[in-house]
Amino acid sequence: MSVLKNTLTQSTWTLGSRALGFLRDAVILAKVGAGPVADAFFTALMFPNLFRRVFAEGAFAQAFIPVYARTLEAEGPEAAQKLANETLRGLLAVTVLLVIIAQVAMPWIMLVIHGGYRDDPVHFPLAILLTQITMPYLSFMALAALLSGVLNSAGRFGMSAGAPTLLNLCLLVAAFFGSDNFAVSKSLAVAVSIAGFLQVCLLWYGVSRQKVRLHLGLPRFTPGVRRVAALAIPGTIAASGMQINILVSQSLASFEEGAKTWLYSADRLYQLPLGLVGVAVGLAILPRLARAARSDDQAGSQGVMDNGVGLAMALTVPAAAALMAAPFLFVDSFFSRGEFTSGDAAQTARALFHFGWGVPAFVLIKVLAPGFFAREDTKTPMNYSLISVVVNTLLGASLFFWLKSRGVAGFPGLAIATSTAAWVNAGLLFLTLNRRGWYRPGARLVQRLVSVLIASGALAALLWYLASISETVQAYTFGSKFLAALAIAAGGAGAYGIFAILFGAIRLSDIKGARRA
Incomplete structure (x- = not known):
């Protein structure tokens, strides 16, 4: 299957999930607003979201798929099924142990990630309780990651x-x-x-339909399990970099009431292109890169990477342009209702603007990292991920407290640090791939990226203008600012499609390629 077709399959399902997620968040924010209770809940939700992004959205799968696929190809279905069973049991044992430890240590963990509320006798204990309730989601997501890896290896996305x-x-x-x-x-x-349990049930059913029979049991750390662990642990740490950066930002944000909720709301918007494009492209190109690496097909690997990077940037840079050109329009239209006010939307928009210019880097990390994973090198991305954590922590803390010392809100500094750290990570990944001779962008890709920047610039100018006349647009959408924002977004998407084709950012051959098996 083509990279574009696999990406579209992944992205279509993800789009539906994210669209439902926006409805979910709009309802939750309307119910709990932006304050101490909301900050406590979003702290509890941050844990499962972190592990979902680390495990279920590619990190474990990127480590597991090459080993599972190689075993399937070299030793047959029975050996691959045995490897999946052994890995499943070991993974479950480790994550259940982590959940138990976290449950006991939660009061001390909360001092680190929610320390700004430590003297609050009502909302600090609430954050502890809520996070203890959500922690089992970790084990469910670990199982879901393995099951997803089996499905993805079979081409089922x-x-x-x-x-x-x-x-x-x-x-x-x-x-x-x-x-x-x-x-x-x-x-x-x-x-x-409850949702974590239901996800595992659904994926287990999907795996059984592929005639892969998995069974729970006592863990045995066999050579196959140790091989997966040797790749998965560094790979998971590598993929955790951005999530750890979010964790650091949320920890500092606890020292400003409401800041956690504002950052979470901004996160929901800028994570959309990451989930739709970055994760989807990364998962789609990994099996093809692994096959090219096994056969020492440098030209094939180069073509897959160029296709992946070009497609990802053609879809991501315009999204970043939109988030930066009209951040308040989208936040206010989607989230301002009930307890979440337009004032909260304005604060969220300040963070969203700075997350916006980091979006291409967030996606590039997901696309470039498979270039290492396909060659079973998970340590290099891990090291660069840890470097990005250091950059984010030092820069984020410095900007946060410096801005507060100036008498202004400090949380925008956390968004600046997160985006800066992402660009550092993406830059290191690219330079290393280039230095090792594993990937050098072709001239055609460079031309395409220039076209993407020009088309996205035109889109940003158009959206900035439409946002400035949004009240006029609203008059034609039954007075609904939500429908006005959707109309502006749809108009921008259509305009970018025209700009992209005119300037060469998207080729008609890419669209035709979606039909290829």
Whole structure:
């Protein structure tokens, strides 16, 4: 299957999940607003989201797929099934142990990630309780990651991409249970763990349809399991870099009431292109890169990487341009209702602008890292990920407290640091691939990237103008600012399609390639 076709399969399901996620977040924010209770809940939700992005959105799969695929190809289905069973049991044992340790240590963990509320006798214990309730999601996501890896190795991307929809559905339903925001937050926390269980059930069913029979049991750390672990642990740390950066930012944000909620709301918007494009392209190109690496096909590897980078940037740079050109328009239209005010939207927009210019780097990390994973080098991305964590921590803390010392909000500094760290990570990955001779962009790709920048610049100018007349647009959308924002976004998307074809950012051959098997 073509990279574009696999990407579209993954992205279509992810788009549906994210669209439902926006509805979910709009309801949750309307119910709990932006304040201490919301900050406590989003701290609890941050944990499962972190592990979902680390495990379920590629990190474990990128380490597991090459070993599983090689075993399947060299030793046959029975050996591959045995490897999956052994890895499943070991992974479950490790994550259950981590969950138990976290449950016991949660009061001390919360001092680190929610320290700004440590003297609050009401909301600090609430954050501890809610996070203890959501922690089992870690084990469920670890299992879901392995099951998704089995499905992706078989060329089945749809079910693994659609599984997160269950989390959105469960949270959406749970948001309507509770008489006040305290009760609603507890209902939401319970729904997180229920959703994790349902996702595992769905993916287990999908794997069984591929005639792969998995069974729970006592763990045995066989050579195959040790091989997967040797790749998965560094790979997981590598993929955790951005999530650790978010964790650091959230920890510092706890020292400003409401800042966690503003950052979370901005995160929901800028993560959309990452989930739709970066993760999808990364997963789509990994099997092809692994095959090229095994056969020492440098030309094939070069072509896959050029295709992946070009496609990712053609879809991501315009998204970044949109987030930077009209951040308040989108935040206010999507989230401002109930307890979440336009003032909260304005604060969220400040963070979203600075996350926006980091979006291409977030996606490039997902696309470039498979160039290492396909060659079973997970340590190099891990090292660069850790460097980005150091950059984010030092820069984020410096900007946060410097801005506060100037009498202004410090949380925009956290968004600046996160985006800067992402560019450092992406730059190191690219330079190393280039130095080792594993990837050098072709001239055609360079021309395409220039075209993407020009087309995205035209889009940004158009969206900035449309945002400035949004009230006029609203008059033609039944007075609804939500529909006005959708109309502006749709108009921008259509305009970018025209700009992209005119300037050569998207080739018609790419669109035709989506039909190829």
